[in-house]
Amino acid sequence: MTIQLKLNEVETYIGQFHILQGISLEVRKGEVTVLLGRNGAGKTTTLRTIMGLNPSTKGTITFNNEEIQSLPTYSVAQKGIGYVPEDQGIFSELTVEENLKVAMKNESDSTKERLNYILNLFPDLKKFWKKPGGLLSGGQKQMLSIARAYVNDNELLLIDEPSKGLAPIVVEKVMESIIEMKDTTTIVLVEQNFMMASTIGDHFYIIDDGQTVQNGPMEVLKEDDEMRRKYLGIA
Amino acid sequence: MDVFFNLTLNGLATGMLIFLLAAGLTLIFGLMDVLNFAHGGLFAWGAYSGTWLYATTGSFIIGILGAVVTGLILGLITERVIIKPVYGNHVQQILITLGLMLVLSELLKVVWGPNQLSATAPDFLKGSFEVGGVIIIKYRLFIIAVGLLVFFAVQYVLKNTKIGLVVRAGVMNKEMVQALGINIKKVFMLVFMVGSGMAALSGVLLGPYSGVIHAEMGMEFAILAFIVVVIGGMGSFPGSILAAILVGLSGSFMAYYVPDLALAANMLLMAIVLIFRPQGLFGWKG
Numbered sequence: 119m120t121i122q123l124k125l126n127e128v129e130t131y132i133g134q135f136h137i138l139q140g141i142s143l144e145v146r147k148g149e150v151t152v153l154l155g156r157n158g159a160g161k162t163t164t165l166r167t168i169m170g171l172n173p174s175t176k177g178t179i180t181f182n183n184e185e186i187q188s189l190p191t192y193s194v195a196q197k198g199i200g201y202v203p204e205d206q207g208i209f210s211e212l213t214v215e216e217n218l219k220v221a222m223k224n225e226s227d228s229t230k231e232r233l234n235y236i237l238n239l240f241p242d243l244k245k246f247w248k249k250p251g252g253l254l255s256g257g258q259k260q261m262l263s264i265a266r267a268y269v270n271d272n273e274l275l276l277i278d279e280p281s282k283g284l285a286p287i288v289v290e291k292v293m294e295s296i297i298e299m300k301d302t303t304t305i306v307l308v309e310q311n312f313m314m315a316s317t318i319g320d321h322f323y324i325i326d327d328g329q330t331v332q333n334g335p336m337e338v339l340k341e342d343d344e345m346r347r348k349y350l351g352i353a
Numbered sequence: 354m355d356v357f358f359n360l361t362l363n364g365l366a367t368g369m370l371i372f373l374l375a376a377g378l379t380l381i382f383g384l385m386d387v388l389n390f391a392h393g394g395l396f397a398w399g400a401y402s403g404t405w406l407y408a409t410t411g412s413f414i415i416g417i418l419g420a421v422v423t424g425l426i427l428g429l430i431t432e433r434v435i436i437k438p439v440y441g442n443h444v445q446q447i448l449i450t451l452g453l454m455l456v457l458s459e460l461l462k463v464v465w466g467p468n469q470l471s472a473t474a475p476d477f478l479k480g481s482f483e484v485g486g487v488i489i490i491k492y493r494l495f496i497i498a499v500g501l502l503v504f505f506a507v508q509y510v511l512k513n514t515k516i517g518l519v520v521r522a523g524v525m526n527k528e529m530v531q532a533l534g535i536n537i538k539k540v541f542m543l544v545f546m547v548g549s550g551m552a553a554l555s556g557v558l559l560g561p562y563s564g565v566i567h568a569e570m571g572m573e574f575a576i577l578a579f580i581v582v583v584i585g586g587m588g589s590f591p592g593s594i595l596a597a598i599l600v601g602l603s604g605s606f607m608a609y610y611v612p613d614l615a616l617a618a619n620m621l622l623m624a625i626v627l628i629f630r631p632q633g634l635f636g637w638k639g
Contacts, residue, residue, distance in 0.1 A: 169532055195534035207529035209522045219515070220522045221533045266533070 120147040122304050123168070123274060128177035128187070130167045137163045138174070139328035145274070145321075150296070150305040152319035152336065154312075154350055160328040161308040162204055165276045168306075169201050170194045181274070196223075200267030204278040204308075206259045210252025214243050214262055217251050221266040228271060236265045239295050257288030264295060274304045281311040293318060312352055316340050324349045358487045360605045366493040366562065368594075368601025369500025373555035374574055375581035376507065376593045377548020383524040383588015385541045387436055388443055390450040392552055393575030394457030395431070399424050399553025400566045401461050404472045407557075413475040420557035421550045427457075428549025432542050454571065461568040469567035472560030496558050503551065504594050511590060520544060524588040577604075580619050584626045586636025595634060 123145035130138035138160050145151045153161045166172040168179055170191040179187040186194050195201065209217050222229055237244045240261040246254060251262060260280055267275050280296065281289040293314050296305065300318070309315040315322070315336075322339050324332040326349055332339075339345060346352050378392050399420040407416030435453055439445040473479075474492045481490045511517035519540055523530045531537050559574070560566050581600050585592025600619050607618040626634060 171528060171532065190536075191528075191531040192534050192536045195532055201532040203529065203532070207526055207532070209525045209529070211525060212518065212522060216518055216521075220518045220530070220535075223534060270534075 119149070121145070122147040122182060123306070124178075124180040125164070125168070126178045126180070128164075128167060128174045128179060130163055130172050130174050132163065132172055137172075137328055138167060141167075141177070141325065141328070141330050143323045143330055143333065145304060145306055147273075147304050148300075149320040150300050150307055150318050151321045151323065152315045153306065153308045153323050153325055154310075154315060154339075155325035156349070156351060157310075159325045161325050162278055163328075164325065165201070165203075165278050165306065165308060168194070168276060169199065198271070198273040200270065200272035200275045200303075202260075202263045202267045202275065202277040202280065204282065206263040208251040208254070208259050208262055211250055213248050213250055214254070215247050217262055218243075218266055218269055221269055223270050229269065232269050232271065236268055239298060240265055257284050257291070260284060260288070260292055261295070264292070264299075268299060268303070272303060274306065275299070276306045278308045279310060280307070281309060281314050289314060312346070312350065355487055356609070359490075360609055361602065362489065362493050362497075364602035364605030365598060366496040366601070367604060368598035369496050370555050370559050370562065371574065371577050371581055371600055372500055372594045372597035373503060373551045373558070375578040375585070375597055376504075376590060377551040378578050379582045379585060379588055379593045380520065380524075380544050380590060381548045382582060384520060384527070384544050385436075385440070386443075386527075387440070387545075388446045388450065389436070390447060390575065391431060391435070391453035391457060392450075392548070392578065393571030393573075394454045395424050395427050395549045395571075396552040396556040396559075396574055397461060397566070397568060397571035398427055398457060399556030400472075400560050400570065401465055401470070401556075403553070403557025404470055404560045404566060405465065407472075407475075413478070417554065417557055420553045424550040424553025424556075425546045427553075428546040429542065431549065432545040436545065454575070458568045458571060467568070469565045470560075471565050473564075474561035478561070492561055496562060499554075499558060500594075503554070507547075507590060516540070516543070577619065580623050582633075584623050584633055586630075586633025589633065589635035592633055592635030 121144045125141050125143050128138055128141040141164050153164060155161050163172055167174050170189055174187050178185055181197055181199065186197060209220065212220065218233065242258050243262060243265055246258065251259065254262060264277065264280065280292050284292065289311065296318055299305065307315065307318060319336040322333060322336050323330050332345060332349065374396050378389060381387050381389050402423040403416040403420030406419035407413050431453065435449055439449055478492045478495050481488050511521055519530060519535055523537055523540060527537055577600060581593055581596040584599065585596030599622060603618045603622055604615055607615040
């Protein structure tokens with residue numbers, strides 16, 4: 119299977135802190151790759167480094183066989199990488215409609231088709247179309263954030279903890295939507311909720327102290343109690 | 354009643370001039386997080402270049418357009434050469450833009466001499482007319498009309514165009530705008546130029562209003578503009594017009610009734626707003 123995204127010994131500093139100390143991973147086209155690890159392990163920084171928001175100081179990041187580690191964030195996004203940040207990044211004073219319009223690279227038929235698709239996937243967004251993003255519930259904000267990343271024809275989505283702070287019923291809805299999206303888009307998912315991660319994920323990487331320490335098919339992790347206990351603190 | 358109406362009209366006209374100056378400042382601060390103390394210098398350059406062009410060509414319209422173009426060009430140069438290297442560093446921004454403010458003021462003296470210049474309105478805007486027993490000075494009405502026109506035009510762009518959406522989104526979350534594939538630095542440059550153009554427009558309109566222009570006028574008005582930005586809410590365009598009108602009216606009435614407290618009243622107004630709404634009247638609470 120084609121490798122769409124590859125990180126090779128990537129290191130990143132935030133200020134004086136050496137956060138990523140050697141991240142290597144491969145993301146296969148059409149799969150959901152889940153990044154797991156304890157709080158502060160470097161999962162979010164890995165996504166931010168791919169996007170160029172926290173630029174790497176060493177190593178290479180390759181997307182569709184092109185090195186992107188030196189590119190500014192907007193160029194990385196233009197290559198076809200959508201980003202759903204941990205805090206959702208909603209523009210609070212813009213309406214749902216405006217949040218999506220800012221994201222849309224064009225108003226072509228295919229973009230409109232994707233918009234219709236996403237509004238059917240998240241009917242709440244249609245319902246609150248003219249409502250400011252800041253007034254949405256946590257779950258609706260998450261849906262809007264995912265919709266914004268998906269509305270363009272992105273080849274890869276980086277989704278950071280979509281279940282964080284959401285009620286179980288909303289988590290289920292978000293999970294269903296990601297499962298539906300994985301048919302058309304490659305996804306890198308950071309997720310603390312192991313139930314969700316193991317349901318959606320095809321492949322996993324465990325990050326510990328800024329390094330990738332384990333990886334494999336999700337089935338392996340599901341069956342390995344010891345690995346889960348050691349790196350994730352769950353049985 | 355006549356006094357009240359005239360003070361109101363005077364306050365509104367002053368408010369519009371301050372609005373034109375402050376609107377650019379608030380967008381520049383809100384979007385780019387840049388403290389631009391040179392903004393007053395661009396305002397003064399607008400006043401001088403516009404007044405000179407009007408005197409040279411005899412066309413007030415050419416004077417206004419020339420001032421705006423001067424503001425746009427100086428804004429472009431300032432952003433590319435002076436501001437760009439100090440993005441993200443407020444201390445350096447304050448130092449370098451204060452320095453630029455002084456340089457711009459001194460350069461005015463080099464080009465047009467150290468004495469103040471007189472500025473007059475064109476014939477069609479001179480004088481006054483009477484409505485219901487109240488005398489209305491034409492030029493003040495003209496300033497108010499231009500201010501409102503600019504407000505609605507910019508508001509239309511901000512609300513109804515993609516670039517406007519990007520600017521509003523950028524004020525809230527620059528990082529996310531970039532993550533959506535938008536080159537925010539190009540937007541920074543455009544906003545800086547437009548803000549500078551508006552400052553220059555304010556400067557050229559001030560000339561006939563006050564009768565004279567001088568090289569230090571930039572700093573005087575920049576202080577009022579900063580007060581307006583704080584009261585209206587940093588980054589809020591609608592906030593800047595409301596705050597500018599408040600400051601203009603308060604200045605006009607205080608100057609008539611308690612002249613010694615005219616500037617102090619604005620400071621007091623700012624302090625009261627900051628106590629009850631630290632983010633300003635329309636400021637976005639990040």
